Amino acid sequence: MSRIGDNQVLVKVIELTEAADPRLADYVRLRDVNLRKSLESVHGLFLAEGEKVIRRALRAGYAPRSLLLTERRRDALADLEGEVDAPLYVLPEPVARSLVGFDLHRGVLGSFHRKPLPAVADVLAGARRVVVLEDIVDHTNVGAIFRSAAGLGVDAVVMAPRCADPLYRRSVKVSMGAVFTLPYTRLDDWFGGLETLRALDFRLLALTPGPDSVTLGAALSGTGPTDRIALMLGTEGDGLSARWSELADTRVRIPMAGRDIDSLNVTAAAAIACHELLRTAHPAN
Amino acid sequence: MSRIGDNQVLVKVIELTEAADPRLADYVRLRDVNLRKSLESVHGLFLAEGEKVIRRALRAGYAPRSLLLTERRRDALADLEGEVDAPLYVLPEPVARSLVGFDLHRGVLGSFHRKPLPAVADVLAGARRVVVLEDIVDHTNVGAIFRSAAGLGVDAVVMAPRCADPLYRRSVKVSMGAVFTLPYTRLDDWFGGLETLRALDFRLLALTPGPDSVTLGAALSGTGPTDRIALMLGTEGDGLSARWSELADTRVRIPMAGRDIDSLNVTAAAAIACHELLRTAHPAN
Structure with missing residues (x-):
């Protein structure tokens, strides 16, 4: 039971003192990437870290499996009582450290159920500016791209089958929760998947530093706010595959x-490309 | 001794088999941030990782203290014989791992002497577009900003006294060696240091998401290629200090x-701001 200011809101919490408690299984060894990938896919869960990001997940309609607070932060989510149907565990700091494998500075974690990925056509309905990620392998990069895209008015993200998971803890954290608010899905088919975008009248722009490209500014010249543009980004280092580059309408570069x-x-x-896309929607900027 | 192709260039190398060898002291425990900061400042050294980045350091005139190769990569720098006056150590992979604290996938490290930082006036001589970093604390962010600035035509970087070290291993790596090619220095004086830029006719633009700002595009409208612009960036999270914000000529935001x-x-x-600065130098983009 904990008291908040003068309102005396009472929040029911469950105090735990053993890292090995089976109710804490969702939170074990957060830095063990292989373990986490396996555990999270088997149980269809993902983890969010920090009060702000957890609130974004809840606002976006993700259902929590449980929430976890360290004793120092035990009141951080107290206002959620009655709105959240999930246990809220409170742990002494050393127990939390032993459970997750490092000092939990923010002191607030949430384990959430994943949702089924929407159909590509549903994600693209009404979208004018989309980002298409081929095989970005780094979770930090996926999160950073989502944050920029969401902040700069991109309507949706479509990912190739092998692109890294936007709901992995590191992606979620770096995105500041943008992975919850920006609609996204995955193509089933790397080889032919881009045809879905073309059939919906998206113009496919492949971002590449290659020589046979035009500047992004030149490619976007004359683009109207309602034109449909898909900006394709490839793997760190190697960039887009030859197949996806060839399927693009235009190869574009940043000067x-x-x-x-x-x-x-x-x-x-x-970030630069999303900023340029936003300029075409609001040319005054 | 090792042979390269048909040219039979002979490279003299020193084979070592003990991680505790005092000649390897520059390379010890690379992930121990506190140890490394102390060791590198005491000896005035920095480390570069990977063949491409090491070649950039050499081209930029940094003098190596030594180079280190794993056996698998022993020929990676063989062409440098006669051009580099420093020992080249070759280690078995397990010895290298034990020395640095992780698997050295790239297999190539270099320890270099730092150079004295140039005077602010020297770094700014002839510069038209500069980036000013207040207290960026994260080495990854410093490196990423240097890479974007160098690639997008910024002429120099000026840092506040507390900004993170561009020559820390992680900064060097993320910058892809841009920290070697882009001139930079540090202000001695946080409180009054910006006056140096103002006295040199730089227009100070403070990048901030705050409400009392104009869009960067509007602020740069009418800027000619030879006008002097200093783009100020603040700490992750909190942004620029109140003092630096107030000292700016204009507070600007990205839409x-x-x-x-x-x-x-x-x-x-x-990245977006440097791209916009480049547009003012080459308006056709």
């Missing part, structure tokens, strides 16, 4: 200016 | 478009 550095990080390129 | 995400990662913001 560079030397100093022995001839390419941008994929997240920097994505 | 956002909702979805519950109201700010960008500092590296995404920096």
Whole structure:
């Protein structure tokens, strides 16, 4: 039981003191990537970290399996009582550390049920600006791209089958919860999947530093706010596959200016490209 | 001794088999941040990782203290014989792992002497577009900002006294070596240091998501290629200090478009802002 200010809201919590308690199984060894990938896919769960991000997950309609607070932060989510149908575990800091494998500075974790991925056509309905990720392998990069895309007005993200998971803990954290608010889904078919976008009148722009490309600004010149544009981004390092590059309508590049550095990080390129897409929707900027 | 192709270039190398060998002291426990900060500042050294980045450091005139290769990559730098006055150590992979604390996938490390930081006036001489970093604390972010700035034609970087070290291993790696090619220095004085830029006719633009700001596009409207612009970026999370914000000529923002995400990662913001600066130098893009 805990008291909040003058309102005396009482929150029912479950105090646990053993890291090995089976009710805490969702939170075990958060830095063990292989264990986590297996555990999270078997149980259809994902973890969110920090009060702000957890509130975004709840607002976006994700159902919690449980919430976890350290004693120091035990009141952080107290206002959620009655709105959240899930146990709220409170742990002493050392128990939390032993459970997750590091110091839980933010002191607030949530385990959530995943939702089924929507159909590509549903995600694209009404969308004008979308980002298509081929095989981005780094969770940090996936999260950063979602954050930029969401903040800069992109309507949806479509991912190739092998693109890293946006709901992995690191992606969620770096995205600041943008993975909850920005609609996304995965193509079933890498080889032919882009045809779905083409059939819906999306113009496919492949972002690539290659020589046979036009500047993004030139490619977008004359684009109207309601035109449908799909910006394709490829793997860190190698960029888009030959197949996806060839399927694009236009190969585009971000203008560079030397100093022995001839390419941008994929997240920097994505931010610039999303900013340019937003300019076409609101040309005054 | 090792042979390269048909040229029979002979490279003198020193084979070592003990991680505790004092000649390897520069490379010990690379993931121990506190140890490394102390060791690197005491000896005035920094580490570069990977063949491409090491070659960039050499081209930029940094003098190596030594180079380190794993056996699998023993020929990676063989062409440098006669150009590099430093020992080249070759280690079996398990010895390298025991020394640095992880698997050295790239198999190539270099320890270099730092150079004295140039005077602010020297770094700014001839510069038209500069980035000013207040207290960016994360080495990854510093490296990413250097890479974007160098690739997008920024002429120099000026850092506040507490900004994280661009020559820390992680910064160097993420920058892809841009920290070697892009001139930079540090202000001695946080409180009054910006006056140096103002005295040199730089227009100070403070990037901030705050309400009393104009869009970056509007602020740059009418800027000519030879005008001097200093783009100020603040700490992750909190942004620029009140003092630096007040010292700016103009507070600028990157236009956002909702979805519950109201700010960008500092590296995404920096990339977009550098791209916009480049547009003012080459308006056709």
